[in-house]
Amino acid sequence: MKLSDKKRQDILAAAEQLFYKQGAEYTSMDQIAKQANASKRTVYNHFETKEVLFQAILLNMFERVEAVNTISFSADMDLKQQLTAIAKQESDLLKSDNFLRMARVVFMQMLKQPELAKQLGNNKIGCMRFLESFLQEAVNNDSLKIDNIEFAAKQFVYQLKSFIFYPRLYGFEIPTPAQETQIIEEIIAMFLARYENRSAKV
Amino acid sequence: MKLSDKKRQDILAAAEQLFYKQGAEYTSMDQIAKQANASKRTVYNHFETKEVLFQAILLNMFERVEAVNTISFSADMDLKQQLTAIAKQESDLLKSDNFLRMARVVFMQMLKQPELAKQLGNNKIGCMRFLESFLQEAVNNDSLKIDNIEFAAKQFVYQLKSFIFYPRLYGFEIPTPAQETQIIEEIIAMFLARYENRSAKV
DNA sequence: AGTAAACTACACTGACGAGTTTACTTACTA
DNA sequence: TAGTAAGTAAACTCGTCAGTGTAGTTTACT
Numbered sequence A, B: 001m002k003l004s005d006k007k008r009q010d011i012l013a014a015a016e017q018l019f020y021k022q023g024a025e026y027t028s029m030d031q032i033a034k035q036a037n038a039s040k041r042t043v044y045n046h047f048e049t050k051e052v053l054f055q056a057i058l059l060n061m062f063e064r065v066e067a068v069n070t071i072s073f074s075a076d077m078d079l080k081q082q083l084t085a086i087a088k089q090e091s092d093l094l095k096s097d098n099f100l101r102m103a104r105v106v107f108m109q110m111l112k113q114p115e116l117a118k119q120l121g122n123n124k125i126g127c128m129r130f131l132e133s134f135l136q137e138a139v140n141n142d143s144l145k146i147d148n149i150e151f152a153a154k155q156f157v158y159q160l161k162s163f164i165f166y167p168r169l170y171g172f173e174i175p176t177p178a179q180e181t182q183i184i185e186e187i188i189a190m191f192l193a194r195y196e197n198r199s200a201k202v
Numbered sequence C: 001a002g003t004a005a006a007c008t009a010c011a012c013t014g015a016c017g018a019g020t021t022t023a024c025t026t027a028c029t030a
Numbered sequence D: 001t002a003g004t005a006a007g008t009a010a011a012c013t014c015g016t017c018a019g020t021g022t023a024g025t026t027t028a029c030t
Helices: A003-022 A029-035 A040-046 A050-066 A079-095 A097-112 A114-121 A131-140 A149-170 A177-195 B003-022 B029-035 B040-046 B050-066 B079-095 B097-112 B114-121 B131-140 B149-170 B177-195
Strands: none
Touching: A003 A029, A003 A040, A003 A050, A003 A097, A029 A040, A050 A097, A079 A097, A079 A131, A079 A149, A079 A177, A097 A114, A097 A149, A097 B097, A097 B149, A131 A149, A149 A177, A149 B097, A149 B149, A149 B177, A177 B149, A177 B177, B003 B029, B003 B040, B003 B050, B003 B097, B029 B040, B050 B097, B079 B097, B079 B131, B079 B149, B079 B177, B097 B114, B097 B149, B131 B149, B149 B177
8 A cells, every 4th residue: 555545544543533532623633643643734635624534534434334234024033033133233333433433523513513414314324224114014014013114213213322322422321231132122122012013914 | 680790691691692502612702792792801700711601501501491390190180191291391391492502502512521421411301300200100000010110211201302302402304393293192102002001900 | 766746844824712911981889 | 979899992821723834855656
C-alpha cells in the first residue's frame, strides 16, 4: 500500500476513535493529526474540512453496519426460536462497538441538526431490513395474526432498543448477559401473546 | 418585583430557550445576555459560571416536570380504561414543551458526560412514579398476572417513549393525533394480551 | 540519479467564547 | 435626598480551534 493511502486510513481510524470517545465537536484536527501520526497539513490534504472528514467517517461506519444477515421465515421451524434468533442477532448488533460508535456520533449530531434525522431516519437498519417480510410470511403461514405489520415490527425492535441499546448509548445501567437473555425471552413472550395465531390449523 | 429578581428570571428564561434551541454547548453567555436584555456582567453577577447557570436551569425544568398526577388502581373500573388514562397522561407529558425542552438539553449533555446519566437515570419520571404500585394492586386484585412488575412497567413506558417521545426528540416522523390514539390502543392491547389474568375469578 | 508528489514541522491568521475589569448610570431604601 | 446595591457598555485577557502558508524532507516512480 502506498504511503498516501496508509496515511488516509490512519487518519480515518484516528478520527473515528476520537469522535467516538469524545464526540466530533470535542475533537480537534490537531488531536486527530497527532493520533494518526500525521501532520495537520496532511490531514487537510486528504480532507478539505473537518466536516468532510466527519461525513467520510459516517459513510464508513454505515457501510460496516449495513452488512446484516437476513433471516427468512421457515415454516418448518419453531416460530419462537426463529424470533429469538432474530432478537439475538439484533441485540448483538445493538451492542457492537461499531454500532455504538456510529450511534453516538449520529445521535449527537441529530440532536443538533434535525435535518440529519430526516435524512437518516428512513434508512432501515439491522433487522428492520427484513423483519417486516419475515412477519408477513409468518402471517401468510397462519402462524401469526397481525393487522399492521409495520407497527408490529416496530414494537419488536423498539423494545429491544429500549432495553439493550439506549442504556448503552446514554450510560444508564446496562443489563447483565443473564438479564439480557431474560429480556429477550420476555419481549418475545409479549410479542407472541399479542400476535400468535391461536386458531391456526394444526 | 425588584429589578434584580426580574433580571434573574429573564436570564433563566433566555438561557432555557437558547439551550433548548441550540444546546447548552452552542450557546454563548453573550447570546444569553443579549436575549435577556441584560449586560453580560449582570449574567455573571447572578450565576458565577455557565455551568452554574446550566444546573439552575436543569433544576428549574425538573421541578416543572415533576408534578405528575398519580393514578391509583380502582377495582371497580375497567382496567383497560385505567391503563388508557395512564398512557394518555404519560403521552401528554412526553409531548409537552416543558418535557421536550428539558429532554433535549439533558440528552445532549448525557451523550457527552455519562456521569450525568448515572446521576439522573435513577430519578423516576412521569408515570414510572406510580405505575409499579398500580400494577401491583392490579395483581393483588387478580386482574393482572405479572411475575416481574418492574420489568412490565418498563415495557409499558418504553413503548410509549419509543413511539411518542423519541420521534419528537430526534426529529423523526411524528405520528398524527389519530395515529397516536391507535398507538396507545395497540400498546395496551399488547400489554393486556401478555399480562391479563384470564383465570380471574369473576 | 532525478523529479514530482506527498509528507513534515511549525508559525501564523482570524474567529469565537468564558470570564474580568473599568468607568459610569440607574434603582431601591433609610 | 444621600448612599449603596445592582445594572450597563465596552474593551480586554487568555485559551482554543479551524484552516493556511512556507520551507524543507521523504517516498515512489522512471
